[in-house]
Amino acid sequence: QSKTPSKIDNVFQNYSHSEISRDAATIKNSVVMHLTATFLRTPANMDSGDAYLASAFSVRDRLLQRWNMTNEYHDRVNAKRVYYMSLEFLIGRTFDNALLALELRNEYSKVLGDVGFCLEDIIDEERDAALGNGGLGRLAACYVDSMACSDYPGWGYGLRYKYGMFQQQIIDGYQVEAPDCWLDSPNPWEFPRPDVTYPVKFYGHLVRVPDSKHRFTWESNVVYDAMAFDVPVPGYGTNNVGNIRLWSCKTNSLFDLNKFNAGDYAGATGGQVAAQILTDVLYPNDNTNEGKELRLRQEYLFCSATLQDIIARFKKTGKPLSELPDLAAIQLNDTHPTLGIPELMRILLDDEALTWDEAWSIVTRTFAFTNHTILPEAMEKWPVPMMDKILPRHMGIIYDINLYFLQSVEEKFPGDRDLLRRISIIEESNPQQVRMAFLACVGSHKVNGVAAIHSDIIKQSIFNDFVTVQGEDKFINKTNGVSPRRWMNGCNPDMSALITEAVGDRTWINDLTKVKKLEDHVADDDFRARWSAAKQKNKQRLADYILSTTGIKISADALFDVQVQRIHEYKRQLMNIFSVIYRYHCLKQMTPAERAKEISRVVIFAGKAAAGYWVAKQVIKLINSVAEVINADAEIGDVLKVVFIPDYSVTAAEYLIPASDISQHISTAGTEASGTSNMKFVLNGGIILGTVDGANIEIGEEIGEEQIFFFGCLAHEVGDFRHYLRFHQPKPDEALQTAFDLIQNNTFGDGAIFQPLIDSVLRGGDVYLLSVDFPSYIQAHKAVEDAYRNQEEWVTKSILSVARMAKFSSDRSIQEYAEEVWNIEPVRVTN
Ligand code: Z2T
Numbered sequence: 001q002s003k004t005p006s007k008i009d010n011v012f013q014n015y016s017h018s019e020i021s022r023d024a025a026t027i028k029n030s031v032v033m034h035l036t037a038t039f040l041r042t043p044a045n046m047d048s049g050d051a052y053l054a055s056a057f058s059v060r061d062r063l064l065q066r067w068n069m070t071n072e073y074h075d076r077v078n079a080k081r082v083y084y085m086s087l088e089f090l091i092g093r094t095f096d097n098a099l100l101a102l103e104l105r106n107e108y109s110k111v112l113g114d115v116g117f118c119l120e121d122i123i124d125e126e127r128d129a130a131l132g133n134g135g136l137g138r139l140a141a142c143y144v145d146s147m148a149c150s151d152y153p154g155w156g157y158g159l160r161y162k163y164g165m166f167q168q169q170i171i172d173g174y175q176v177e178a179p180d181c182w183l184d185s186p187n188p189w190e191f192p193r194p195d196v197t198y199p200v201k202f203y204g205h206l207v208r209v210p211d212s213k214h215r216f217t218w219e220s221n222v223v224y225d226a227m228a229f230d231v232p233v234p235g236y237g238t239n240n241v242g243n244i245r246l247w248s249c250k251t252n253s254l255f256d257l258n259k260f261n262a263g264d265y266a267g268a269t270g271g272q273v274a275a276q277i278l279t280d281v282l283y284p285n286d287n288t289n290e291g292k293e294l295r296l297r298q299e300y301l302f303c304s305a306t307l308q309d310i311i312a313r314f315k316k317t318g319k320p321l322s323e324l325p326d327l328a329a330i331q332l333n334d335t336h337p338t339l340g341i342p343e344l345m346r347i348l349l350d351d352e353a354l355t356w357d358e359a360w361s362i363v364t365r366t367f368a369f370t371n372h373t374i375l376p377e378a379m380e381k382w383p384v385p386m387m388d389k390i391l392p393r394h395m396g397i398i399y400d401i402n403l404y405f406l407q408s409v410e411e412k413f414p415g416d417r418d419l420l421r422r423i424s425i426i427e428e429s430n431p432q433q434v435r436m437a438f439l440a441c442v443g444s445h446k447v448n449g450v451a452a453i454h455s456d457i458i459k460q461s462i463f464n465d466f467v468t469v470q471g472e473d474k475f476i477n478k479t480n481g482v483s484p485r486r487w488m489n490g491c492n493p494d495m496s497a498l499i500t501e502a503v504g505d506r507t508w509i510n511d512l513t514k515v516k517k518l519e520d521h522v523a524d525d526d527f528r529a530r531w532s533a534a535k536q537k538n539k540q541r542l543a544d545y546i547l548s549t550t551g552i553k554i555s556a557d558a559l560f561d562v563q564v565q566r567i568h569e570y571k572r573q574l575m576n577i578f579s580v581i582y583r584y585h586c587l588k589q590m591t592p593a594e595r596a597k598e599i600s601r602v603v604i605f606a607g608k609a610a611a612g613y614w615v616a617k618q619v620i621k622l623i624n625s626v627a628e629v630i631n632a633d634a635e636i637g638d639v640l641k642v643v644f645i646p647d648y649s650v651t652a653a654e655y656l657i658p659a660s661d662i663s664q665h666i667s668t669a670g671t672e673a674s675g676t677s678n679m680k681f682v683l684n685g686g687i688i689l690g691t692v693d694g695a696n697i698e699i700g701e702e703i704g705e706e707q708i709f710f711f712g713c714l715a716h717e718v719g720d721f722r723h724y725l726r727f728h729q730p731k732p733d734e735a736l737q738t739a740f741d742l743i744q745n746n747t748f749g750d751g752a753i754f755q756p757l758i759d760s761v762l763r764g765g766d767v768y769l770l771s772v773d774f775p776s777y778i779q780a781h782k783a784v785e786d787a788y789r790n791q792e793e794w795v796t797k798s799i800l801s802v803a804r805m806a807k808f809s810s811d812r813s814i815q816e817y818a819e820e821v822w823n824i825e826p827v828r829v830t831n
Helices: 024-038 048-076 097-099 105-114 119-123 135-149 257-261 264-277 293-315 323-326 340-351 356-366 383-390 392-412 417-423 434-443 452-461 464-469 486-492 493-503 514-519 523-550 573-589 592-596 614-631 648-657 679-685 696-704 713-726 735-745 751-762 770-789 791-803 810-822
Strands: 082-086 089-092 129-131 156-158 167-171 175-179 191-202 205-206 216-218 222-234 243-252 329-334 367-370 381-383 433-435 447-449 473-477 558-565 601-605 642-643 664-666 687-691 709-710
Touching: 024 048, 024 105, 024 205, 048 097, 048 119, 048 222, 048 243, 048 473, 082 135, 082 293, 089 135, 089 243, 089 356, 089 648, 089 679, 097 105, 097 119, 097 222, 097 486, 105 119, 105 664, 129 135, 135 156, 135 222, 135 243, 135 486, 135 810, 156 293, 175 614, 191 293, 205 392, 216 340, 216 392, 216 433, 222 264, 222 642, 243 264, 243 293, 257 264, 257 447, 264 679, 293 323, 293 329, 293 340, 323 329, 323 356, 329 356, 329 810, 340 356, 340 367, 340 392, 340 434, 356 367, 356 392, 367 434, 381 383, 383 433, 392 434, 392 464, 447 452, 447 664, 452 464, 452 648, 452 696, 473 791, 486 493, 486 648, 486 679, 493 514, 493 523, 514 791, 523 642, 523 791, 558 648, 573 601, 573 614, 573 642, 573 735, 573 770, 601 648, 614 642, 614 751, 648 679, 664 679, 679 687, 679 696, 679 791, 687 696, 687 770, 687 791, 696 709, 709 770, 713 770, 735 770, 770 791
Parallel strands: 082 156, 082 329, 156 243, 329 367, 367 447, 447 473, 558 601, 558 664, 601 642, 664 687, 687 709
Antiparallel strands: 089 129, 167 175, 191 222, 205 216, 222 243, 381 433
16 A cells, blocks of 8 residues: 655646646647657658547547546545446447547547548547447447436446457358457557456365354465456546446466476466456357356356455445445346356355345345346356356355245245246256356346336246246336437437437437427428438448448448348348348349339348357358349349348447338347347337337337338237147248249259258248248338338438437436436536
8 A cells, every 4th residue: 555645636636627628739739649659650650540549549538537537526425336247348439439428529520630631531440349249238338328428327347358249251151250359459448457456266165164154265276367447438418437347367477487497388378378268258149148167257257356346445435334235236237247146145254254144135235137038048057066166155155045045935835846946046957057047036136127028028937936926026127228329429420410400409419308309390391301311321321331341332222121130040030031032033023114113122131140050150141142143133233232241340330220211120029128229220210120029119109100110920929829830830921932942943052051941940840930920021011112102201200200219218228227226316527
């Protein structure tokens, strides 16, 4: 502990009062300073990559003032904080976001323009921080953004993967994965905190503390150090700057100099390799659980470091641990961070010597849990022998949690053995498994789903018994939302300018209820024309992006039909491409004169398949094979184009979403917990073609059924259809059969490659009900076309939709969590 010299107060007394410097000369100086001093370049030899780094570091200097002010202020007033624990934060780029939040965009644009750079090109130099798979990870990023913007004292906690979401290359139509080396160039948006490092133990054995019931010493020599990296989250329209604290495994001390000196080089670095790999890569699974031992170790490193850090911060207040729930709320983003529950128990029992009941009361008042899926293949279960080997203390604590829980169930429902078996945290399989969703539920005071239908479904399915035992009030809904900063103001400047004009100022960016004002302009011809022009410009921008990334030339005058998301059977990209094939067939049957009357369409796909998900990868191959044939067919020309954009990312989404006319959200009813891109598309004036599933339903309720194209069977009908299809061959309608025929005729190359996909419908029980929904899907496409022919009505739908979308701001979601789950209040940061 070093002492602060008393003089320091005088030297820095004005520090926290300093305003962000905005004048062009000062900004230019700071960019040149970073260019020359931080990166050893000169203005004469700088390229746009240098210009990005120098500008980004200069912006970050300005951000730091607010960041320090925020943390000092929250410490000073002992603010209750919320900790959002997530194995994934799909952040994307930060530079433009920070420029907008600090209201410095025009200033930097000018300074860069003066030296011959265009801000858009500079922005394009930044690599995405892709520390997440899809919806769940992006939701975490939107939520920390909303906490920052709404003045909530909130932190994200996650892992700093050296390799984020893999890069997807398309070779010969197939997905090929390459590592995402996002840290190869300097990252202006992270701050290493070598002083914030915690030891994390694995394996070893337990020694009971004499005369104690629940207190153990855990002895092991396998100890890794987790070191913090802090990522700032600039709040728009506020001084509040949030923080995402990411842990990385530290390895320097693990170098074995004795082995090195003896010439054993592999042995010398072996310990480092073993440690390093813990935070090396993000598991690329969306909605599936691989059950790998390394993943369990990753999860524990994350949970242990995070809980130690939260406790250390709490202890600085000098308050007794019984008051932890008054100063800290912890949200578990799905079950991935569930080990935080036994880890906090371990700290309170073994390190702090609390009794079981004291500790358990603190734990259950601190944690809350969000479930994001009902797909059985995504449910985390860990074999008891594996958990016992790696985390013996936690396995013991989980057994005790389960014992006390089952005792309480037995008290309420005496003699119901089947209930006990069903509800046990330990599944009596061979080997036994720890059901992480049950552990998360038992250790939390609130459990929520992510859209109304999903929250209902989980109450009737996986948590049905828990509702009976623990009561209905514990199980609530928190419909997802997305950040208007990134998903409107950032990615769609022209539309945003129109909204600002309609509202009168920019306050809608932090209060989306104000977009209602757009309804006043829906009959204003000039406004409508500019609304359409904004969409048209976005479509041209996307056409340019597609040309540069794929070499495919498309017309910006066509209808843009977009499905971009992880490739998964339940999302039914396969149904989409079957319908494209059918459409191609129909166009081929027409005379040129008939074809000329058709609406030109570009069908756009993008998305990654989990590396081990063979069926999903075959779907990518089919899309690319179909695209190749159709795009080369001179007879078809611009009437139908099919594009698969490789390497979908947050940044690609920022190009794609503002340019869509219709987007598809076509999961089998009951399978998509919420979906969040559906919200983003509509917030950008796009129209949804979708099933009655996830948040589509609430979007339809808000914007009105005239503004959305629904089709397909309903969630409550799925069970019967599936049951029927287990015992009966599906009967494809003529359209679907035509698609099968074309594939089997080798229209798109060797049809045999795709037979397994056809068989998943015809012989695999058609689990996702393609044959059931196909006829209404084709009908819905027709309805979309008819509506699109009437451009006047289409523009009305587009404006009305955006006007009615306020509910889907993540600010609304976060406010609900704050009030109903976390019990925290906004804190306005001032000097
Ligand atoms: C994921 O992105 C989602 C659920 C998961 O369950 C895992 C991952 Cl990686 C374990 C998605 C849902 O599929 C989607 O419906 C939802 O909108 C999103 O989480 C955010 O809640």
